[in-house]
Amino acid sequence: MKTFADHSVYRFDYYDFTDTKDRVEDVEGLYKAAAQIKELVAVEEREHGIPSERVVVGGFSQGGAVSVLTGLTIEKQIAGLFILSSYIPLRKETEEVNSPKLHE
Numbered sequence: 669m670k671t672f673a674d675h676s677v678y679r680f681d682y683y684d685f686t687d688t689k690d691r692v693e694d695v696e697g698l699y700k701a702a703a704q705i706k707e708l709v710a711v712e713e714r715e716h717g718i719p720s721e722r723v724v725v726g727g728f729s730q731g732g733a734v735s736v737l738t739g740l741t742i743e744k745q746i747a748g749l750f751i752l753s754s755y756i757p758l759r760k761e762t763e764e765v766n767s768p769k770l771h772e
Contacts, residue, residue, distance in 0.1 A: 698757050702738040709746065726750030733757040 705725055712718040724747045727735040732754025739749045 693757060695758065698734060698737050699741075701734040702741055705734060705738040706742050709742065709744065713744075720744040720746050722747050724748045724750060726752070727754070728752045729754055 709720050709723050709725070712723055713720050720742075721744075725735045725738050725742075726732065726749055729752075732751035733756070735749055735751055736754065737757050739746065
């Protein structure tokens with residue numbers, strides 16, 4: 669039975685956050701998921717007339733990580749992000765994936 673850093677056995681968290689330095693991330697999967705969220709934002713704008721500037725993207729846990737990546741890489745301005753109980757994905761490449769739209 670797996671134990672965690674605080675020696676508990678049962679936890680809601682999927683990840684053991686003691687191994688963050690060497691954690692292997694599914695880079696391709698994260699980018700695919702972010703692309704799907706970006707397409708949903710585009711659909712709201714194209715089919716429903718809701719400008720991207722009025723769309724908030726967010727998620728819990730892994731969904732929050734995908735939301736962070738979406739916010740960093742989306743080319744359009746969005747209203748904001750909400751992230752609950754999550755982490756920053758691809759944190760070693762955060763500067764490289766950062767969209768110029770974040771600085772406008």
